[in-house]
Every structure is written in structure tokens, then in C-alpha cells.
Amino acid sequence: MPDTVSKTDNFLKAIEKYAEKQRNQIESEAEDFKKRELSKAEDEGLKEAYTLIQRKMAGINNQIASDLSKAEGESRKKIFIRRKEIFEEVFEKAKNKLIDFTKTDKYLSSLEKSTRLIAEKLNADDVIILVSKNDLQYQDKIAKAFGRNCEIKESDNISVGGIMGISHKLGLLIDETLDTGLEEQHEWFYTHSGLSVTD
Numbered sequence: 538m539p540d541t542v543s544k545t546d547n548f549l550k551a552i553e554k555y556a557e558k559q560r561n562q563i564e565s566e567a568e569d570f571k572k573r574e575l576s577k578a579e580d581e582g583l584k585e586a587y588t589l590i591q592r593k594m595a596g597i598n599n600q601i602a603s604d605l606s607k608a609e610g611e612s613r614k615k616i617f618i619r620r621k622e623i624f625e626e627v628f629e630k631a632k633n634k635l636i637d638f639t640k641t642d643k644y645l646s647s648l649e650k651s652t653r654l655i656a657e658k659l660n661a662d663d664v665i666i667l668v669s670k671n672d673l674q675y676q677d678k679i680a681k682a683f684g685r686n687c688e689i690k691e692s693d694n695i696s697v698g699g700i701m702g703i704s705h706k707l708g709l710l711i712d713e714t715l716d717t718g719l720e721e722q723h724e725w726f727y728t729h730s731g732l733s734v735t736d
Contacts (some may be wrong), residue, residue, distance in 0.1 A: 624726065628719065632697060635715045639671065639698040648675060648700055651713035652682035655702035658711050667692035667701040 638644050664687040676689050699714030
């Protein structure tokens with residue numbers, strides 16, 4: 538019987554050893570599986586994180602570009618407004634200087650000279666001379682400078698000064714007004730002032 542017990546013990550030990558080996562193998566495989574799955578999960582997590590980071594970076598870049606574009610647009614708008622203000626200030630000062638000029642003796646000489654020029658160019662008997670309300674006081678001197686019959690009228694279109702002649706027979710209008718001269722300087726000023734808004 539002792540032989541049988543010894544054989545049984547050996548058999549049980551062999552089973553235990555085999556079970557231990559199997560358990561170790563299963564644990565090792567489980568550990569390997571766990572490592573592979575963790576590695577795969579980490580890779581997927583990294584890919585997702587990378588994708589998320591890329592999306593976030595694209596969103597940030599788009600926001601920055603949008604903010605820069607908006608800021609640039611606002612700056613250009615401010616520059617445009619300031620340019621317009623400068624333009625208006627310059628021409629308001631120029632207009633005031635011209636108005637001051639209309640109160641001098643030199644202005645009357647200039648008005649008479651313009652009248653003679655109109656008389657030369659409008660050689661007709663239907664000439665109408667247009668002047669500002671303030672220049673109606675020079676009506677006699679204008680008529681004398683014209684040298685022949687003409688009709689002198691006030692024009693609402695002349696606010697600063699100067700003179701305009703019209704002949705319907707000739708189909709001509711000659712504009713020697715300070716208003717038109719000032720207006721013609723607008724384009725010159727835009728072209729030559731250096732106050733342009735560029736890209």
C-alpha cells in the first residue's frame with residue numbers, strides 16, 4: 538500500500554506541477570494580452586489626443602486669423618475715417634481761406650479778370666453771369682468789366698465766390714468760380730496727398 542500512496546502522491550504532485558505550469562502560462566499570456574491591449578489603447582489614445590490637438594490647433598489658428606482679419610479691418614476703417622477727417626479739415630481750412638480772400642481788394646480784381654475772360658469766350662448777346670449772393674454788391678463792376686449787355690443773377694450753387702457765364706445760343710458754360718476750383722483740388726489731393734489706404 539505504501540507504494541500506492543507514493544504513486545498517488547507523485548501523481549498528485551505531477552498534477553499540481555502541471556496545474557502550476559498551466560496557471561503560470563495563463564497568467565503570463567494574460568499579462569501579455571493585458572500589455573498588448575494597454576499598448577493598443579495607449580496608441581489609440583495617443584492618436585485621439587493627437588487628432589484632438591490638431592483640431593484644437595486648427596481652431597486656434599482659425600480664430601487667430603479671424604481676429605487678425607477683424608483687427609486689420611477695424612484698423613483700416615479707423616485709418617479711412619481719419620483720412621476722411623484730415624481731408625475735410627484741409628478743405629474746410631482752404632474754403633475758409635478762400636472766403637477770407639473774397640473780402641480783399643485782390644478778390645475784386647480777380648473777379649473783374651474772370652469777367653473779362655468770360656466776355657472773350659462768350660461772344661453772344663444772351664450771356665447770363667452767375668455770382669454768389671455776397672458778390673451781388675459788385676454787380677456794377679462786373680457789368681463794366683464784361684463790356685456789353687449781360688444779365689447778372691445770384692446762384693445758389695456758388696457759396697464761396699467767383700463767377701460763371703452761360704450762353705444758351707452758344708451752348709457754353711464757363712466756370713470761373715472758387716467753388717469749382719476747390720472741388721477740382723479734391724481729386725488732386727487724393728492722388729498726391731499720400732493719405733491713401735493700401736493693402
